[in-house]
Amino acid sequence: xxxxxxxxxxxxxxxxxxxxxxxxxxxxxxxxxxxxxxxxxxxxxxxxxxxxxxxxxxxxxxxxxxxxxxxxxxxxxxxxxxxxxxxxxxxxxxxxxxxxxxxxxxxxxxxxxx
Amino acid sequence: xxxxxxxxxxxxxxxxxxxxxxxxxxxxxxxxxxxxxxxxxxxxxxxxxxxxxxxxxxxxxxxxxxxxxxxxxxxxxxxxxxxxxxxxxxxxxxxxxxxxxxxxxxxxxxx
Numbered sequence: 740x741x742x743x744x745x746x747x748x749x750x751x752x753x754x755x756x757x758x759x760x761x762x763x764x765x766x767x768x769x770x771x772x773x774x775x776x777x778x779x780x781x782x783x784x785x786x787x788x789x790x791x792x793x794x795x796x797x798x799x800x801x802x803x804x805x806x807x808x809x810x811x812x813x814x815x816x817x818x819x820x821x822x823x824x825x826x827x828x829x830x831x832x833x834x835x836x837x838x839x840x841x842x843x844x845x846x847x848x849x850x851x852x853x
Numbered sequence: 854x855x856x857x858x859x860x861x862x863x864x865x866x867x868x869x870x871x872x873x874x875x876x877x878x879x880x881x882x883x884x885x886x887x888x889x890x891x892x893x894x895x896x897x898x899x900x901x902x903x904x905x906x907x908x909x910x911x912x913x914x915x916x917x918x919x920x921x922x923x924x925x926x927x928x929x930x931x932x933x934x935x936x937x938x939x940x941x942x943x944x945x946x947x948x949x950x951x952x953x954x955x956x957x958x959x960x961x962x963x964x
Contacts, residue, residue, distance in 0.1 A: 782896070841901070
């Protein structure tokens, strides 16, 4: 089983609908991240969390919200999806200790907004 | 603001050596990371440089020159499985020490 698990892996949704992407990790890491990747481009940080009570906006947080339900769970919501939010979304984790410069990614969630 | 530049595509021959360059502009530079991503896959960590010099890990090496705001990833003895996109990413005070990513370099390996 993957250490960082994202659900759903693929989703097609309509404009204006609310969609939630969920992420859970078994690595015991304190830091969790949500990234967006558009085709042919690098990753952009949406939100990041250092622990359950510490959530921070990234470069492109507008139109997104997050919830850190537990140390192991970090969900991303699009309250009213729009077509330009069509992208590949990655959840990631990091441990602020040994190996702190390594970010571990989930397998990604393809989201298409029509 | 921050910016990173890397070539969009590099082509090399199996068994050869290839260098992927990355130049960056930022304030409060902290470190440079490299990640590999195969088509449809997740990025995976390759290396991290905070100090000037060369870091070697098997067939892959990464170099950093802080004074030149420049780094590169060196891949030796290229194998077909190395065909992937390679991303440099900078950690800096300007971005609250979160990674800012380049657009990636697609490495095409020919037999």
